[in-house]
Amino acid sequence: MSRQDANTMEPQSPPDARSRAPKPQWLQAIRQVFKEPKAVIGFAILGIFVIIAIFAPYLARFDPMNEGALPPLTPPNKTYWFGTTGYGDDVYSQWIYATRTSICIGLEVAVIATSLSVILGVYAGFKGGKVDAVVNWVTQVMLVLPGYPLIIMISSYIPNAGSQAIVWILGLTSWPAAARMKRAQAMTFRTRDFILAARLGGFSDFRTVCTEVLPNMVSLVFNTFISMISWGIFGEAFLRFLGIGSTRTPSWGNMLNASQNGNAMMEGAWWWFIPPGLSITMVILALTLINYGIDEVSNPRLKKPPKLSKAIRDKLRLQAAEEGAV
Amino acid sequence: MQTDQPFVQAIDLVVRFPVKTKQGTKYITPVDGVSFAVHTGEVLALVGESGSGKSTLGRALVRFNEPAAGTIFVDGNDVTHVRGQRDLGTLRRQIQMVFQDPFGSLNPVRSVGQHLSALVRKHQGLRGDALRQQTLQLLETVGLSPASEMILKYPHELSGGQRQRVAIARALAVKPRFIVADEPISMLDVSIRADILKLLNRLKREFDLGYVYITHDLASAKYFGDRMMVLYAGQVMETGTSAEIIASPAHPYTRLLLSSTSGAWSRDTKLNTSVEAPDLFEGRRGCPFANRCPISTEVCLRDRPVLRAVGANHAAACHHADEAITI
Numbered sequence: 001m002s003r004q005d006a007n008t009m010e011p012q013s014p015p016d017a018r019s020r021a022p023k024p025q026w027l028q029a030i031r032q033v034f035k036e037p038k039a040v041i042g043f044a045i046l047g048i049f050v051i052i053a054i055f056a057p058y059l060a061r062f063d064p065m066n067e068g069a070l071p072p073l074t075p076p077n078k079t080y081w082f083g084t085t086g087y088g089d090d091v092y093s094q095w096i097y098a099t100r101t102s103i104c105i106g107l108e109v110a111v112i113a114t115s116l117s118v119i120l121g122v123y124a125g126f127k128g129g130k131v132d133a134v135v136n137w138v139t140q141v142m143l144v145l146p147g148y149p150l151i152i153m154i155s156s157y158i159p160n161a162g163s164q165a166i167v168w169i170l171g172l173t174s175w176p177a178a179a180r181m182k183r184a185q186a187m188t189f190r191t192r193d194f195i196l197a198a199r200l201g202g203f204s205d206f207r208t209v210c211t212e213v214l215p216n217m218v219s220l221v222f223n224t225f226i227s228m229i230s231w232g233i234f235g236e237a238f239l240r241f242l243g244i245g246s247t248r249t250p251s252w253g254n255m256l257n258a259s260q261n262g263n264a265m266m267e268g269a270w271w272w273f274i275p276p277g278l279s280i281t282m283v284i285l286a287l288t289l290i291n292y293g294i295d296e297v298s299n300p301r302l303k304k305p306p307k308l309s310k311a312i313r314d315k316l317r318l319q320a321a322e323e324g325a326v
Numbered sequence: 327m328q329t330d331q332p333f334v335q336a337i338d339l340v341v342r343f344p345v346k347t348k349q350g351t352k353y354i355t356p357v358d359g360v361s362f363a364v365h366t367g368e369v370l371a372l373v374g375e376s377g378s379g380k381s382t383l384g385r386a387l388v389r390f391n392e393p394a395a396g397t398i399f400v401d402g403n404d405v406t407h408v409r410g411q412r413d414l415g416t417l418r419r420q421i422q423m424v425f426q427d428p429f430g431s432l433n434p435v436r437s438v439g440q441h442l443s444a445l446v447r448k449h450q451g452l453r454g455d456a457l458r459q460q461t462l463q464l465l466e467t468v469g470l471s472p473a474s475e476m477i478l479k480y481p482h483e484l485s486g487g488q489r490q491r492v493a494i495a496r497a498l499a500v501k502p503r504f505i506v507a508d509e510p511i512s513m514l515d516v517s518i519r520a521d522i523l524k525l526l527n528r529l530k531r532e533f534d535l536g537y538v539y540i541t542h543d544l545a546s547a548k549y550f551g552d553r554m555m556v557l558y559a560g561q562v563m564e565t566g567t568s569a570e571i572i573a574s575p576a577h578p579y580t581r582l583l584l585s586s587t588s589g590a591w592s593r594d595t596k597l598n599t600s601v602e603a604p605d606l607f608e609g610r611r612g613c614p615f616a617n618r619c620p621i622s623t624e625v626c627l628r629d630r631p632v633l634r635a636v637g638a639n640h641a642a643a644c645h646h647a648d649e650a651i652t653i
Binding site: 192193194196197198199200201202203204211212215216218 | 427
């Protein structure tokens, strides 16, 4: 048909075509993630902790760090819901504020590490050549350096490291593995036809990466983000437990450290170390479940076959029985 | 209709790729001294088997790889070694490409509308409603209707033929004057191949487009191509008008290719030849087809044959082209 035809064809199409638009893939993917029971449980647990973190000042009953003001080592009762520490702090209030600190640190570490890994990994993988060689070399070096000793060493050079120092130490040391993954995936895109087509269209590399490559890597980026949150929370707890940095910030790691130093185990003060320990476990469990859920959505091979309605199942069973009889 | 100056002209084009071997880095030459000229409104069909360098040649024209020797002129400008965003952009506003695999050439996470409108916005400077209208019109032009529905679809919701139409629309969005079509129908269902070729033909007339049509299918090359160039191991074996090459092939390779086409009359007279792959390394001697050719002689192994006219608008690179040998 000619161009004139094309113009006259236009009004014939239904005017409400926009409203009947097929859902974009990312929306469908999100919906699918929320159908995955693992992910739902994970999001529920994480949600509780996030709510606690947000509303910490309203939930806490005492000043979390007013050492010595309360009777030490009181078991849980009506006034002190989770009991008190050996230094005379309310465990419940401390735990509430510690949740806030730990969740914040987790998120901040995740933002720093994920951005670094995306920028370096995707750019190097997409560009190739010299850029890739240099970035890859740095990544290799960072990968080879042993993680824990490095972090402990850096931290011990910073006197009284506060939350922010810990965030940067963890963020700046945890990107290499994730960057390697992204580099590998970005490399596979470099020679795909739709990338070549975008280059033919005259789009810059930056534009091509943003509009063509990254949308294809959303699940991997999100995956990294989630694992980095749990690494941030765990890493902070681990550093604090070893007594690195300031002990004046309420955090799960600091609570564990204090209970260790205060001989909570010997005194039988289980209420002192159970809340932070359990919280770390629960949050990391929740994040892992979310990651599994996303994995199952983004990787169709892990997906279970769909559950058929009872009528169809019965019919299939009958058919199978008949075939067996024949 | 044809002006004196060809739109795309290649002169002695050579493309080399390094290959690491145990003896050090060697070079293979997938395109070795190829010359041709194509006007707008004209179709040159590049025919050859896998590894004959036809795709590499097509990609060199849009400068996905840089020729090692020779020259490419586009619209009179030497573009052989242009570099950088701006100059390559200028070239690619004139030459676009349609890829072989319609499943790989569209981004799975972007809708048809997103594929096209970004290009229309960039190259035609339209915004808002005009942008939408132009995008819809592009879809209608390539025969995708109703366009207002198509614009919202994602590649996985389209059939192979529809995807290839979107890919063609994407090439048109730039308003090019020339299109390199790299086996645009080979991945498609047989039943819709003709439709796509008809579409390309209609676009040729409508927009006065020139094509380099890359294919391994002689029948479609005859249907769509005004002229034909048969490549083997990166060298031109035979060139001429499609009708003449099909009617009286002069090169033994072309004859074998023709006789292996399904339904060819000479099917049972086909000779057995070696199945050895051609030598692509630099510094090879003689005719690249010599080790498979049923009529090769000593001279074929020694000297590289040059293209010689065997008729009006018809040339073949064979030492024995003018000898009346039937195979």
